[in-house]
Amino acid sequence: MNEHEHEIPEIVIIRLPLYVRTLSELKLLNQITVSSQHLGNLLQTTPAQIRKDFSHFGKFGKQGRGYNIDYLLDELRQILNLNQKWNTCVVGIGNLGQAVINYHGFENEGYIIKAAFDISIPSNIANKDIVIKPISEMKSTIKKLNIKIGIVTVPAPDAQGVIDRLVESGIKAILNYAPMKPVLPKAIVCRNIDPILSLQSMSYYLNK
Numbered sequence: 001m002n003e004h005e006h007e008i009p010e011i012v013i014i015r016l017p018l019y020v021r022t023l024s025e026l027k028l029l030n031q032i033t034v035s036s037q038h039l040g041n042l043l044q045t046t047p048a049q050i051r052k053d054f055s056h057f058g059k060f061g062k063q064g065r066g067y068n069i070d071y072l073l074d075e076l077r078q079i080l081n082l083n084q085k086w087n088t089c090v091v092g093i094g095n096l097g098q099a100v101i102n103y104h105g106f107e108n109e110g111y112i113i114k115a116a117f118d119i120s121i122p123s124n125i126a127n128k129d130i131v132i133k134p135i136s137e138m139k140s141t142i143k144k145l146n147i148k149i150g151i152v153t154v155p156a157p158d159a160q161g162v163i164d165r166l167v168e169s170g171i172k173a174i175l176n177y178a179p180m181k182p183v184l185p186k187a188i189v190c191r192n193i194d195p196i197l198s199l200q201s202m203s204y205y206l207n208k
Helices: 010-028 036-043 047-055 069-079 095-102 135-144 156-168 195-203
Strands: 066-068 086-091 111-118 131-134 149-152 173-176 189-192
Touching: 010 036, 010 047, 010 069, 036 047, 036 066, 066 069, 086 095, 086 135, 086 156, 095 111, 111 135, 131 135, 135 156, 149 156, 156 173
Parallel strands: 086 111, 086 149, 111 131, 149 173, 173 189
Antiparallel strands: none
């Protein structure tokens, strides 16, 4: 792990998965190398920005020769800890929670949903690969299954309490779908996904 990791801007970390996805797509096209210019064109950013982002972690390419895609992919995946599987849980088994549970994209990328929690368990939930438990058993289940990431899909009024329980259970990373901004200790990493905010920002342009 880079010894200056604490100095790396969060926006750079957020951009790294975009590089991984784009490089993976280029690899599927049997491309061996890529220049920062071409990568910048694909990602609608500048070659200088890409080189600056990568410089936080060392040198991955040579002037005039571009980047070896296999090597760069491997390095970025190591930086992002993508070369291992992460046990994950979902809190809230309503329509959104069930959609998350049934979405195979998480597992395909190494995020394995091991458990789901709710105050009351819907009778139509039947997934042999996932442990379904009441929220009261969250802490013991998270410890038993070595769960590292929590996905929150409860209504906004319930979200802070659920997130507090996840933190108390030892969870350090949270993906929050509830339309609210949680209060969290500094050591906890949280990403908020709110499609309504995205829609509202887009509607600004519709009558322009």
